[in-house]
Amino acid sequence: MEIGDYRFEVVPDTEFWLDGGAMFGVIPRVLWERVTPPDERNRIRLTMNCVFIDTGKEKILIDTGIGEKWNAKQTEIYVMDRKRPFAASLEAITGSTLDDISMVINTHLHFDHAGGNTTSREFADAGETPTFRPQFKNARYLVSQSEFLEAENPHERERASYLPENWQPMHETGQLELMPDEFEAVPGLKFQTERGHSPTMQTWRLGAGGETVYGFADLIPTRHHLPLPWIMGYDLEPALTLEYKKRILPRAVAESWLCLFYHDAEMPLCRLTDDNGRLRAEAA
Numbered sequence: 001m002e003i004g005d006y007r008f009e010v011v012p013d014t015e016f017w018l019d020g021g022a023m024f025g026v027i028p029r030v031l032w033e034r035v036t037p038p039d040e041r042n043r044i045r046l047t048m049n050c051v052f053i054d055t056g057k058e059k060i061l062i063d064t065g066i067g068e069k070w071n072a073k074q075t076e077i078y079v080m081d082r083k084r085p086f087a088a089s090l091e092a093i094t095g096s097t098l099d100d101i102s103m104v105i106n107t108h109l110h111f112d113h114a115g116g117n118t119t120s121r122e123f124a125d126a127g128e129t130p131t132f133r134p135q136f137k138n139a140r141y142l143v144s145q146s147e148f149l150e151a152e153n154p155h156e157r158e159r160a161s162y163l164p165e166n167w168q169p170m171h172e173t174g175q176l177e178l179m180p181d182e183f184e185a186v187p188g189l190k191f192q193t194e195r196g197h198s199p200t201m202q203t204w205r206l207g208a209g210g211e212t213v214y215g216f217a218d219l220i221p222t223r224h225h226l227p228l229p230w231i232m233g234y235d236l237e238p239a240l241t242l243e244y245k246k247r248i249l250p251r252a253v254a255e256s257w258l259c260l261f262y263h264d265a266e267m268p269l270c271r272l273t274d275d276n277g278r279l280r281a282e283a284a
Helices: 020-024 072-077 086-094 111-117 145-152 168-173 238-254
Strands: 006-012 016-019 043-046 049-054 059-062 103-105 118-120 132-134 140-144 176-179 182-186 189-193 202-208 211-215 258-260 269-275 278-283
Touching: 006 086, 006 202, 016 020, 020 043, 049 086, 103 182, 111 118, 132 168, 140 145, 140 182, 145 176, 168 176, 238 269
Parallel strands: 059 103, 103 140, 140 176, 211 258
Antiparallel strands: 006 049, 016 043, 049 059, 118 132, 182 189, 189 202, 202 211, 258 269, 269 278
């Protein structure tokens, strides 16, 4: 897809399953199961839709998925249904290799957004510590300084989502660059901290050629979270998520943005329409 002079592609990592109650917070199961049926353990199907942007000078990834460093028990817990390595998906969709990526930008450092930042040579034997290294060896890794500090000193509710092996190797190699709460990575690609899911997560906006593409990150993870009260139980500040949705969704409709739902397994890229007060997502 061409966005102005940029090439834009969605690169799914892998499907995984999380508890539906956690994903929809106070919304009763009798409502959310109509749009996303759970399995026998109350888990719903999700994915991670990473974004590739080729500017002609830079090849950029926004978020890197869950990664491939998981053992068999963890894979079973999250029902990771990996059809192929991320490297294979990246090359099949974009024609680029891991080594071609020149910039990785994380909206935040939770394991399902930053897990693919690094890789390990192999699973360690019992009692051994695995060795982790940057998966994109030629890339600069950008994340906000506020998010980095949050990851280094996490809130108790977020501690399990922050795995140091997803950012410390780049900090050690000097590839990690700490950015302000608002910054422009390349012309037209802007990142901004938005409170709600966490105090320091960022959303992104690409504006080029008269088109706007917008990534909600985890504030609106799937198109099923468009109704205002449908907010994840994972959000630390749900009232701020609600205020964000009231502010951003009317603009997305009015300006006909292409909207990227990071965790939507079926329709990651959509335009929004207002149907008598009810928002609908239509595949782009």
